[in-house]
Amino acid sequence: MPFQQKFSNEELVTFLSAKGTEINSDQIKEAAAHFGVKTQSVTKRLGKHPQFTKGSRGVWNLTVAEKLEQSYQAPAAVPAVEDLVPQKDPNYVPFGNFADVKKIVQSGMFYPTFITGLSGNGKTFSVEQACAQLGRELIRVNITIETDEDDLIGGFRLVNGETVWHNGPVVEALERGAVLLLDEVDLASNKILCLQSVLEGKGVFLKKIGRYVRRAPGFNVFATANTKGKGSDDGRFIGTNVLNEAFLERFALTFEQEYPSPKIEQKILEKAASSLGVLDEKFCENLSNWSDIIRKTFRDGGIDEVISTRRLVHIIRAFAIWQDRMKAIKVCVNRFDEETKTSFIELYDKIDADVVTQEVADDQQG
Numbered sequence: 001m002p003f004q005q006k007f008s009n010e011e012l013v014t015f016l017s018a019k020g021t022e023i024n025s026d027q028i029k030e031a032a033a034h035f036g037v038k039t040q041s042v043t044k045r046l047g048k049h050p051q052f053t054k055g056s057r058g059v060w061n062l063t064v065a066e067k068l069e070q071s072y073q074a075p076a077a078v079p080a081v082e083d084l085v086p087q088k089d090p091n092y093v094p095f096g097n098f099a100d101v102k103k104i105v106q107s108g109m110f111y112p113t114f115i116t117g118l119s120g121n122g123k124t125f126s127v128e129q130a131c132a133q134l135g136r137e138l139i140r141v142n143i144t145i146e147t148d149e150d151d152l153i154g155g156f157r158l159v160n161g162e163t164v165w166h167n168g169p170v171v172e173a174l175e176r177g178a179v180l181l182l183d184e185v186d187l188a189s190n191k192i193l194c195l196q197s198v199l200e201g202k203g204v205f206l207k208k209i210g211r212y213v214r215r216a217p218g219f220n221v222f223a224t225a226n227t228k229g230k231g232s233d234d235g236r237f238i239g240t241n242v243l244n245e246a247f248l249e250r251f252a253l254t255f256e257q258e259y260p261s262p263k264i265e266q267k268i269l270e271k272a273a274s275s276l277g278v279l280d281e282k283f284c285e286n287l288s289n290w291s292d293i294i295r296k297t298f299r300d301g302g303i304d305e306v307i308s309t310r311r312l313v314h315i316i317r318a319f320a321i322w323q324d325r326m327k328a329i330k331v332c333v334n335r336f337d338e339e340t341k342t343s344f345i346e347l348y349d350k351i352d353a354d355v356v357t358q359e360v361a362d363d364q365q366g
């Protein structure tokens, strides 16, 4: 039996379509020689192919429908993103673990790092800004209980009526040598275990398409979480799960991110206020002292809630809208229960003697 080279119908059509829409017997012979098969093998395939119809004198007509062109352009399910380096934020104030996070990124080493800490204290922001300052690509994936292998590694997507393989963010980061941020990883289910080999620095085998993806230099994984992956007893972080011990073990080190000191937090607020054109240094100082007392009381078990850096920035934004310190605080602490809200407002009242509460202002007007 003569040696027959394997070739797909697509390859055959691509070869023939380059010759035009009327394929004569010489061109068919050419194709047969090109693919190392008999002429009859080619004509047999053309006879079965929907885009070819047999004409007279051995000529085959190729229907170059738009659909055909589309199918050969193999539409990319993942839009080619040129640059995944995050933008530098002039409002970012480095503190705490930032220098170490940046050092890890800068080292280019594969060193999976876990950052744990209370909500809104700059965990995600620190990884993003470390990459921004170093010009490194970052792919951030927000993990939920629904996140599975398809979301992380990839899967088939329907594009223009065809199923096309779509690289998930993990594969994309592996191939680009980017930093992968598994944000809020403690919300994950056990389906996150599909990342075990990736966390060992080994790349991943795409079993659905039979391709092995290696880790490009520079690839690293950061994970952020409000807990240490051991669940949350006090009910503050509903939805967090106990993560598999073997998964946690694959992270080389853990940073415990604290809220910034009052001085740093004041600087953060001043920058946020300046960028909005409402810089009031005294207000920023009062807010950072206020949150500091609240956090100390929280740590001592005196209250169940804290004011995060994120919430303070929300207050500054509200201040930019209403130019009213107390109103800004009130609208931003309304999310807490009545008792907590009242105690927060009363505390601020004590810190900022000049602040005029709405009730007092109403009384004065009336």
Ligand SMILES: Nc1ncnc2c1ncn2[C@@H]1O[C@H](COP(=O)(O)OP(=O)(O)OP(=O)(O)O)[C@@H](O)[C@H]1O
Pocket (backbone or CB within 6 Å): 091, 092, 093, 094, 095, 117, 118, 119, 120, 121, 122, 123, 124, 125, 126, 184, 224, 225, 226, 268, 309, 310, 311, 313
């Ligand atoms: N170092 C900082 N410099 C400037 N702003 C900061 C800084 N840290 C935190 N912030 C402010 O706090 C917000 C929340 O930060 P970030 O999203 O990183 O918190 P997080 O710790 O990841 O919170 P969560 O656990 O809820 O995801 C930022 O959007 C920013 O407004």
Ligand SMILES: [Mg+2]
Pocket (backbone or CB within 6 Å): 123, 124, 125, 183, 184, 224
């Ligand atoms: Mg975060």
